[in-house]
Amino acid sequence: MDKHSPKDKFRRKAISVAEAQAKILPLVGRTEAEYVPLYEAQGRILAEQITAPHPYPHFRRSGMDGFAILSSDTADCSADHPVLLEVVDEIACGALPRVPLAPGKVARIMTGAKVPDEADAVVMFEMTETVTQHGKVFIRLIREIEKGKNITNVGLELAAGDPILAPGRNIGPGEISVLATFGVHRVPVMKRPRIAIFSTGSELLSIEEPLQDGRIRNSNTYMLASQIKEAGGEPYILEAIKDDLVTAQRRVQEAFDEYDMLVTTGGVSVGDFDIMADLVSDGDLEMLFNKVMMRPGSVTTAAVMDGKLLFALSGNPGACFVGFELFVRPAIGGMLGVPQPFLTEITAELGRPYRKINSFTRYVRGRLEVREGKLFAYPAELDESNVMITIKDSDGLIVIPPSTEGREPGELVTVLRLPGCLL
């Protein structure tokens, strides 16, 4: 019996998901950094630590429209003993005080403007009354104003040199606000890994072709492209690999020369035409695993060639989706330097019974709901590996460890939160 016979393909050593993930991560290489304009940085992964080049705020800032005052001028001030203070300056946002303040003198000031060095409080405009006497403008105050009132001190939010954003961080509106504040207008981000997608076999219809009996359209490559984009990679859909081992080897080699990672769908099972199984058991690729103790996607396969990873995912949509989320997403995240590249693990109460049993851990697509501060997970009715329709309605993958008994509502389960979670 030669090594490529179907029988040989059965002899696969199944390893756990954690073991499989542990085999991948050390092989993941970092992509390089590149600079992009701030406006285009959204959704990219930060490549370097950003520290505050100056304190923030960097000047004492008024929190109100009103008057900058010396609080000592209001000591013992009340409705019965009002105080009149002369307005000697007007400080707009972005302007600097022009007149030094002295006791009895105040400056009109706008929200966000620099408070004069001599002032130690800002009184709200609404708490004052303007009085004109002998051509001079005064404000009348009828209550004491405490020192520091309505002034934001230098460095309240950040001191110079404070770390602001760590490398590996996903850039969203809050990060963009910080970067703009500190003038980081060219942002160091990780280059998007370029990832080639192959489907296998010649039986798939293109998405433009009319339906034919016995054939299905090639949906997995588009789904994978979408998952790759979501994970921060740049997908390239290549022509399908046909069932010819020599050509397949050449095309895989060419793709490794051109791209940072390869993802294939289909052909990993034990069938006669399972080209990926044959290819990975061959010499040029170093097989990392070809069986994982999980459902769906137990045939998920990974290999490495010259330091680059190939993931051979199932052709079943559900299994392909799960295989991507458990293995390819973390690999892409690792290339981008994301500190926690795996799906976020949370716990939830099972919302309805789950009665399937299995010797392998199941990753069941499901919805999440929050009621009264508690999380509930609802497994999808259809969660077989070949089911496509429930992928779109899934907030997470409910982890059901091997068990000979079903799971009951109310039991706590681990859920891997999917990126598109609608919760």
Place this chain on the structure above:
Amino acid sequence: MDKHSPKDKFRRKAISVAEAQAKILPLVGRTEAEYVPLYEAQGRILAEQITAPHPYPHFRRSGMDGFAILSSDTADCSADHPVLLEVVDEIACGALPRVPLAPGKVARIMTGAKVPDEADAVVMFEMTETVTQHGKVFIRLIREIEKGKNITNVGLELAAGDPILAPGRNIGPGEISVLATFGVHRVPVMKRPRIAIFSTGSELLSIEEPLQDGRIRNSNTYMLASQIKEAGGEPYILEAIKDDLVTAQRRVQEAFDEYDMLVTTGGVSVGDFDIMADLVSDGDLEMLFNKVMMRPGSVTTAAVMDGKLLFALSGNPGACFVGFELFVRPAIGGMLGVPQPFLTEITAELGRPYRKINSFTRYVRGRLEVREGKLFAYPAELDESNVMITIKDSDGLIVIPPSTEGREPGELVTVLRLPGCLL
């Protein structure tokens, strides 16, 4: 006292957030639909109902690599009474059966291939032994196979005409998988609303300029651009509006001619240079509200002109952010036909005390955590309207209704989940 005096600007009628939202939504017009290639549909909003043009699966599909059989051939079969069945056909994926099956005959079949009409079960390859006799190939079976085994029936997931995806749906990997499966290669999506962003005042430094005393960089317009992209709009950062009412009016009018919506930041307070407050109290714009019973962002203002909306948000980063999420995001979602355009409301236990009191509802930035199936919300230490640094670390806005008492850990609070939630 003329109508533009600061004193007049104080006389604002505060309305609730819900009232303010209710004033906006009826004024939101839908954008048009456009077609994009499936590959570019990710993150777009579906414009039309998609129904299944055919059942799915559309043929009886094998769930295994193995043999399509007549289950009746295995009746009473056991280890003591094995049965031999002749292999008369081989059906690859995408191929059609060539030989009609009769009792005693089977077809080799691949996962995903069409099951011959006469067969009513598929037996796994691993459960068979191949035997060659007189030049014919047989399989030996030693157990009964139940009818229907390993066959996925036509329409298991969807019948023809079943609704698949509703308009207003955000397109992710699961949706793309469905669309590809049904050959929807040109996808009807909503056009992205074109949204102009103005900052106000001449005091802001550009993000490229070196720091100057008393001045800050223009960070809100970049944050808003990022929020607009996240909400599904197309942001256009325009030159800042200066403190000259006539010019400001002209520029706002021009922007209304060109764009679908206007968002401004700053100038809505009661200061002397608050151009937006002046502009909105003027004749051409119909003011919807200029005070909302909320913190931060009570000065959030909305107006309408010729059926198009203008949102004048606070210049304070925190208040600007919250104002966008509560009012502008739903307006953009409404234009896109998103069925639930508001931030998702969930409940969580307060994880630490929140001691600030207020006569207005507070929207406190905070983090979410899940422990043992329960959600906990942690208010940020710095949540003032002028604070920028905590925006990036927020999973949600914790809603603290008006109260004269602080809130204690363990109390249930409502949280508006932010799009970038890291939970």
